[in-house]
Amino acid sequence: MDLSELKKIPVILDGDPGHDDAIAWMLTKASPVFDILAVTSCNGNQTIEKTTNNALRVCTLLGIDAPVARGLDRGLLTDPIPAGNIHGQTGLDGPALPEPGMELSQLGAVRLMAKALQESEEPVTIISTGPQTNVAALLLAHPELKSKIARISMMGGGIAYGNWTPAAEFNILVDPEAAVVIFNSGIPVQMCGLDVTEQALIFPEDFERIRAVGNQVAVVVAEWLEFFYKFHREIGYAGAPVHDACAVASLLHPEMFTIRDLYVQVETTGEYCRGMTIADHYGVTGKAPNVSCVLGLDRQAFADLLVEAVKAYDGWEVRV
Ligand code: BDR
């Protein structure tokens, strides 16, 4: 089939790049299936200034030519929680990146997302790889646009355990109230929580397969993985958990993943469990499932997908 005839899936990328966000965006841009309408930065692993600068640089590196807008600088009700121990002081430490090759949009993230939805003929998929503040603010400000959102594919949560507290995963903990808005929105939500993303390990031998592809993006991705692995190796991981790329890969190749529809809620109070995502495994609430929970994956197929994806950048190079 001629790929140019393929009906594309329009997407908005909202994230806090971040090594694994950047790899998720690399995978999105590499696939002819997606049409990237807009990119929005969110407050997450670093300040909004840093994640916005990273978003511009990553889009420049990857040749993403969609408008990029700055997101909200804190959660709906929460202060930021920087995670410099994982992604470094810039939020995306490691290889040198190009200076931004485009201007930041005059619109803020919520207004840019609203515009992209209003102008799209097809319902749009939002790929959220950071705290869900911008997406929740969009739904609160523009409930009339819900029908223009096909689904929200997100990295966040985990129905077994947390990583920032024993109960809570980072993206949800940063803005639990935003997650509540998403989960109760009635929009189809696909959640890649820690249950699957901690199985999405890219091993050092995979870094080398990616580096060996040899183009500029491949080399940068290999170096991102190396940086991201440093922290995780120290705490006993066998590879780098590329959490955020699951939110893209599970759309592209659902057959690689185990997915279960469950009723999920977010704890917003509680001494120990704020930010926890709690799934009703046995239907005890009698509530209909509101989240497609991605729970497992074929790790080898996922690693191979990333190796194939970087090949899409052969012949593309920007000045650093
Ligand atoms: C999430 O936290 C961030 O550091 C990663 O980019 C990912 O989105 C994992 O808990």
Ligand code: CA
């Ligand atoms: Ca992220």
